[in-house]
Amino acid sequence: IILAALLLGEQAALIFGALSALAILALFLLAAGDSLVEENIGQLVTVVTTLGLTTVLLRFALKSIKDGLADSRRNEQALAESNRQLLASREALQAQVAERDVLANALRQKTTQLEHLLQAARQLTSSLNTKEVLSRIAATATDLLNTEGCAIYMLEPDKQTLTPVVSIDREYAEEILAATIRVDNSFTGQAVTARRGMIFNETDSDPSGFQVPGTPEETDERVIAAPFMIEDTVLGAICLSRVGPWFTGEDLALVETFAAYASTALKNAQMYQALQQEVEERKKARRALQAAHNELEQRVEERTRALLLANAQLSDEVQERKRAEEKIQASLQEKVVLLQEIHHRVKNNLQIISSLLHLQSTTVTDPQTLAVLQESQHRVRSMALIHEKLYQSTNLARIDFADYVKNLTRYLLRSYRAGQGTINLEYKLEPVEVGIDAAVPCGLIVNELFTNALKHAFPDGRGGKICIKLCNVDDEHIQLEISDSGVGIPDSVDVENSPSLGLLLVNSLVNQLNGSLTLNRANGAEFLLNLKVK
Structure with missing residues (x-):
């Protein structure tokens, strides 16, 4: 009966139990024969009852075993799912x-970019010592x-x-340092x-x-020189010499650039003391960021090794890295604010210069001098507007040039x-970003x-239209x-060789940007420029 229950199931065990009871009954009757008495009948009932109880107990035991096996299988499945x-x-x-690692790398790249911008802004304000700044300019030149x-x-x-x-x-x-020279x-x-x-x-022929006494x-020998100019006032000059190769126009442009740097350095020396403390704070912030x-980086390495040993520590590591990233983000935001402050101060200084030019123009009666002062004021205003846009922008490296053009022309x-x-x-x-x-x-x-269009295209106060187009080429x-x-x-005006300061400045700036300038004289004047801005 037990083997039947195990091999064939619970119902087969019941059938085998019943058949066994009948078989025992038959054997008992055969053995008793004609001598069957009440005592034998009682024994027979006892045997049959015992077999029935045994069958019930076996059925209960088998059901318990089956339920236990089912529970075991369910537990095994739950464990596998877990x-x-x-x-x-x-x-x-x-x-x-891994995502945090990628974010950290992106933050490091952004910080490097900002450091380069800070370095470029600091070049002309790196020292209170004017001679030291001029020495650096001379060495670089x-x-x-x-x-x-x-x-x-x-x-x-x-003079x-x-x-x-x-x-x-x-x-x-x-x-050379011992000998003064005459201008004439x-x-x-x-x-x-x-x-x-x-x-x-x-x-040799000049x-x-x-x-200079004492020099051969x-x-x-080739010589190139350029004056230092601030607001049409000569402060000094830079002179370079070499033997052999001739100096070129590109060399002259570079020397004039260094002369402009020197002029700016002389002016910035007066402003440097106020910026000294701010520069020191940026250095401290950069060291803290490093x-x-x-x-x-050390925590990343430690957490990576710990990951192989205990997955339970991952949660703590993620939280710690979040806090570190928040510190980096806060430090980065601080540097953005510092750059915005620099552009704000430059904009304010240029606006002060523009205001001074305006005040000066109110005291001038000569129309030609007044026009020169107004043109200078507008040029300074155009540069101040650049720094104002950078100060207001979320991107400190580029400006919305279309919006800038609208504001400037209006x-x-x-x-x-x-x-x-x-x-x-x-x-x-x-939409163009520059x-x-x-x-x-x-x-x-x-x-x-x-x-130029406002001054010359509509004489005698007449009206008209000015069209400005801007687009990306590539x-x-x-x-x-x-x-x-x-x-x-007029056809007699050569735009590329005009003595006008404005057109000279336009041609110089177009060449500086490796661009081209085309003039169409039909139906008014149309200037078409292609400029390299990257």
């Missing part, structure tokens, strides 16, 4: 850790232009004497008198040069056309061409078109 859930949880936590010598002179109050303050020369630096008998003096950079590639006369990065229209005929402005501007390096020259180009170039319905530009 293991699968734990494995899925582990994989999810590992994915979170010497290296970039591959010259044997470089000297920086300051113009004395008599005729140039005194050397910096000299870079392997053999004759002391002799030196190459450097000629550049000061002309108020522009000049190249002297044929010094008697206007000055030989060199054959095939320490946070180092700490974060300002210029209000300034030039007050009380005159109506000028209608038509804009066809696509980096900070190209934004200033692009803004000055718009200022000059739009101002990833590196933009196309700018400024046209008017005015009287046009």
Whole structure:
């Protein structure tokens, strides 16, 4: 019966139990024969009852065993499901850790970009010592232009004497520093008198040069010089020399750039003390950021090793890394605020200069001088607007140039056309973003061409229309078109070689941006520019 229950199931066990009871009854009757008595009947009942109880007990025991096996299988399935859930949880936590690593790398890249921007903003305000700043400029100019010598002179109050303050020369630096030169008998003096950079590639045949006492006369010596100018005032000059290769126009542009840097350095020396504390705070913040990065990298390595030993520690690691990322984000936000403050201060300083020019213009009665002051004021305003847009923008490296063009042209229209005929402005501007390096020259180009249209296209206060178009050409170039319905530009005017300061500035800035300028004289004047902004 037990074997039947185990092999064939509960119902088969009951059938076998009943058959066994009948078989025992039959055997009992055969054995008793005719001698069957009441006692035998009682024994028979006892045996049958015992078999029935045994069958019931076996049925109960088998049901318990079956239920136990079913519970065991269910527990085994639940355990397997729990293991699968734990494995899925582990994989999810590992994915979170990997995602945090990617985020940390992105934050480090963004921080590196901001550090580069901070370094560029700090170059002209790195020291209170003017001589130290000029020495750095001279050394950099010497290296970039591959010259044997470089000297920086300051113009004395008599406006005729140039005194050397910096000299870079392997053999004759002391002799150069010991000798003052005259404005009227030196190459450097000629550049000061002309108020522009000049190249002297044929010094052997040019008697206007000055030989510093104690230095040898060199054959095939080339000289290049440029003055330091601040608000049309000459402060000094830089002079470089070399033997052999001639200086080029590109070299002159570079030297004039260094001269502009030196001019700015002389002016910034007065402002540097106020910025010194701010620069020191940025250095501390950068060191704190680096320490946070180092700490974060160490924790990542430790948590990665611990992951192989105990998955339970993953939750604590994620929380710790979140706190570290919050610190990094807070530090990054602090640096963004510092950059915004720099642009805000530059904008304020340029607006002060613009206001000073405006105040000066109110005291001028000469129309030509007044026009020059107004043009200078508008150029300064165009640069100040760049820094204002950067200060207001969430992206400190680029500005919305289309919005900038609208604001600048509307300002210029209000300034030039007050009380005159109506000028209608038509804009066809696509979304264009321009980096900070190209934004200033692009803004000055718009200022000059739009101002030129306002001043000359509509004489006698007549009205008309000015159309401005802006679009992207490709990833590196933009196309700018400024046209008017005015009287046009005569054929006798050569735009590329015009003596006008505005057109000279436009051509110089277009060349600086590796761009092109095309003029269409039909139906007014139409300037089409293709500019490289990246």
